[in-house]
Amino acid sequence: MFCVPGDRLCVADDKNLGGRGTFLKGSYIYAALAGKVNIIENKDENIFEVMPHGNFVRKIPQVGDVVTCQVEKIVSNQCKCLIKCIADSVLKQPFKAIIRKEDVRATDKDNVELYTCFRPGDIILAKIIGLSESGYLLSTASNEFGVVIARSENGVLMVPVSWTEMMCPEFKVKETRKVARIAIESDSNASTSSKQSNNNF
The missing domain is CATH 2.40.50.100 (RNA polymerase II/Efflux pump adaptor protein, barrel-sandwich hybrid domain)
Incomplete structure (x- = not known):
C-alpha cells in the first residue's frame, strides 16, 4: 500500500x-x-x-518547504488553499493545505481576521510547518510570506501599497491583505525601473 x-x-x-x-x-x-x-x-x-x-x-511537499498556493476559501478560523509549487518547481497535482488564524502573523495573533488577510483566488507564498487531517499546515508569519498576486473585486490585478494593503490601479480602490515582502519589493523595483526609463526619454 x-x-x-x-x-x-x-x-x-x-x-x-x-x-x-x-x-x-x-x-x-x-x-x-x-x-x-x-x-x-x-x-x-x-x-x-x-x-x-x-x-x-521528492515530488511531495515536505515540512520546511516554501510553497506557492492559491486560496480556495475562507472558513471559520482557517484559510483553505491548494499547493501548486514547491520553490520554483510546479507540481503535477495540487495538494490541500490550510492556514490557521494563529499562523498568519508573528504578532497580534488574537486580532487577526482572515478575510482581511486573504481572499479566494489570491496567490500566496507560505512555509509548510506541519501536517493535519485537513492537509498541510502553512504559515505566513514571516514578512517574506503572504499574498504575492491578487485581483480586486472587479477582477483587476492589484499592486501592493503597504504590508497590509493592495490597490486596484484602474479604480484606485484599496483592499486589505497580508502582503508578502517579495510583492512589495517587486513593485518597488518596477516603479524605479519605470522612472529611470521615463528619465531617459
Missing part, C-alpha cells in the same frame, strides 16, 4: 505503534512521508512505517 503525507494509517493503541515516516495525532497514526507502508508484525504489537519510494517522495 502506498501513501502520501497526512494519510491516516490506523488507530494508535497498545497493539499498533508508529515507526519511521509516521506521526501520531489524537488516536491515530498518520503518514509523514510519501511511500510504501511497511508493517512490522511482532508477537504483541504491529509497527507501522512509511518507506520512501524512489524519487516519488
Whole structure:
C-alpha cells in the first residue's frame, strides 16, 4: 500500500505503534512521508512505517518547504488553499493545505481576521510547518510570506501599497491583505525601473 503525507494509517493503541515516516495525532497514526507502508508484525504489537519510494517522495511537499498556493476559501478560523509549487518547481497535482488564524502573523495573533488577510483566488507564498487531517499546515508569519498576486473585486490585478494593503490601479480602490515582502519589493523595483526609463526619454 502506498501513501502520501497526512494519510491516516490506523488507530494508535497498545497493539499498533508508529515507526519511521509516521506521526501520531489524537488516536491515530498518520503518514509523514510519501511511500510504501511497511508493517512490522511482532508477537504483541504491529509497527507501522512509511518507506520512501524512489524519487516519488521528492515530488511531495515536505515540512520546511516554501510553497506557492492559491486560496480556495475562507472558513471559520482557517484559510483553505491548494499547493501548486514547491520553490520554483510546479507540481503535477495540487495538494490541500490550510492556514490557521494563529499562523498568519508573528504578532497580534488574537486580532487577526482572515478575510482581511486573504481572499479566494489570491496567490500566496507560505512555509509548510506541519501536517493535519485537513492537509498541510502553512504559515505566513514571516514578512517574506503572504499574498504575492491578487485581483480586486472587479477582477483587476492589484499592486501592493503597504504590508497590509493592495490597490486596484484602474479604480484606485484599496483592499486589505497580508502582503508578502517579495510583492512589495517587486513593485518597488518596477516603479524605479519605470522612472529611470521615463528619465531617459
